[in-house]
Amino acid sequence: MxxxxxxxxxxxxxxxxxxxxxxxxxxxPLLAATVAFFTVLVLSASAFAQAGFQYKVNKKVQVGQGYPSLVLQATGNISSGTVTFKRSDGKSFTKQIGSLSAGATKEFPIKQPAGTHKYEVTIEAKGSAGETVKTSLDIEATLVAExxxxxxxxxxxxxxxxxxxxxxxxxxxxxxxxxxxxxxxxxxxxxxxxxxxxxxxxxxxxxxxxxxxxxxxxxxxxxxxxxxxxxFWVEIPHKEVIFNFGKASWDNSEEPKLEDTLANIREAMKKHRDKGLQMQLYIAGYTDTVGSKSDNYKLSTARARAIAKWFEKKGLDIPIYYQGFGESVLAVNTPDETKNEKNRRAIYVLGNARPPISKTLPKANWKRVR
Known part of the structure; x- marks a missing residue:
């Protein structure tokens, strides 16, 4: 199922x-914020007519997805130039602009530690006619944790x-x-x-x-x-272990049943390993109606825990949870004090989340085996 x-x-x-x-x-992730989208840098009238820049700042970027950056767009032909970034902590670096034709853009990554940093940016360049462009601007850049x-x-x-x-x-x-x-x-x-x-x-x-x-x-x-x-949850097929009367133990002759069940669990784990998240095993124990309800609850809990401990000792390296339901969930309805092998059972559920409450699992008081 x-x-x-x-x-x-x-x-x-x-x-x-x-x-x-x-x-x-x-x-x-795209850049979280872009400021001053191609804002015109303020230059002298004569210089701007021939050579200059517009700019935008890619302000916020996640760690591992690049860096914030300054993008310059030439308004006229540029033969050479530099961009100097001076950070608020005193550290600075300079990048070459190179030659740019009118309308061309160039991006300058701002490699910085995580967090928000302020920069004083100085731009110096020469136009193709020999004119000089020099200006500065203040920007802020943020590198956030992914x-x-x-x-x-x-x-x-x-x-x-x-x-x-x-x-x-x-x-x-x-x-x-x-x-x-x-x-x-x-x-x-x-x-x-x-x-x-x-x-x-x-x-x-x-x-x-x-x-x-x-x-x-x-x-x-x-x-x-x-x-x-x-x-997803999948119920593991198994043969029922015959416990010693009134106890949470079994004879050695019952071990092959548990070995078979363990093999079925491992096979199910391989089949569903693409489901994501960590797989977990849930073991529910049940009794027939012989004995008091409180005693049957304690007995079914102890038996479910005993099976869980056995799987753990056999090297099943996933979280294992157990819970007893006593005689509260009968597979076959019987009068009180009635022996019934079908009611003395266990259910093994493999999944990557706690099983939802249902008629078979009416409570979610799961305990992890330690």
């Missing part, structure tokens, strides 16, 4: 353009319509779209975050048959990252 799991299909950064649109399937999003599958509540997301930068808002297993949109909405940094809870009206969750989160600088999640 395959339900579904959180699959990270894409985590694309960018701005203004949707990374999941065909034209931007592998989008990169926006990162992560989802905590252990705290996701898909059935209740909430999933925790962690961001490394102050966030402005998140846009959410929910789809069913056939790709039909169930919900679309925007949640304001007000500059919150760290973990925030993305919420939507609870829906059944959630087949996809699409998040597009914007930081306060206008950069965004889009994540498409596909929840």
């Amino acid at each position: 395959i339900l579904r799991s959180i699959r990270c299909i894409s985590t694309e950064p960018g701005q203004d353009k949707d990374p999941l649109e065909p034209t931007m399937h592998r989008s990169k 926006l990162e999003l992560s989802v905590d599958p252990n705290k996701a509540r898909i059935g209740k319509g909430e999933i925790p997301v962690r961001a490394n930068r102050p966030m402005d808002r998140v846009e959410t779209e929910i789809f069913d297993s056939n790709g039909n949109k169930l919900y679309e909405g925007t949640q304001s975050l007000g500059g919150k940094k760290g973990t925030f809870m993305v919420k939507w009206p609870a829906k059944e048959d959630v087949g996809g969750i699409r998040l597009k989160a914007y930081d306060v600088d206008g950069f965004w990252r889009s994540v498409l999640l596909e929840p």
Whole structure:
């Protein structure tokens, strides 16, 4: 029985353009702000008539996606020149302009540490007729940390319509779209975050048959990252372990059943390894109606934990959770104090998020094996 799991299909950064649109399937972040788009530098009238510049500043860029930059456009023919950047901390560097024909542009990356820095920029150049151009301007450039999003599958509540997301930068808002297993949109909405940094809870009206969750989160600088999640859970086929009466132990003759189940788990992990996020195993234990309800609850919990510990000792290196349900979820309805092998059972669920509450799993009091 395959339900579904959180699959990270894409985590694309960018701005203004949707990374999941065909034209931007592998989008990169665009410059978050451009100031003074080809603003005319103030020169003397005689110099400007023959040679000069217009400029723009690509003010904000994410780390790893280049640097802020100054772009010059020649208003006349330029034979040579330099651009000197003097940072507010006293450090400076000079770039050669070279020759530019009228209307041509040249971009000068501003390589700087992360953060916001102010610059005094001096431009000196010679026109093709020998005239001299010299001017200065003050600019500001920002290199921001790349926006990162992560989802905590252990705290996701898909059935209740909430999933925790962690961001490394102050966030402005998140846009959410929910789809069913056939790709039909169930919900679309925007949640304001007000500059919150760290973990925030993305919420939507609870829906059944959630087949996809699409998040597009914007930081306060206008950069965004889009994540498409596909929840999945798969039940592992297995043979039931026969426990010693009233105990959470079994005879050695039962070990091959657990070995087979472990092999099935590993095979399922290989089959679904493209689903994204960390896989987890959930073990639910059940009893028949012999004994008191409280004793059966304790017994089923102890047996589920014993199986979880066995898998852990065998080297299953994923988080393993267990929970007992006692006689509260019978596979076969029977009177009290009735022995029934089908009711003495366990369920193994492999997924990348906590399984949703259902008739089989009516509570979510999962404990991680330690």
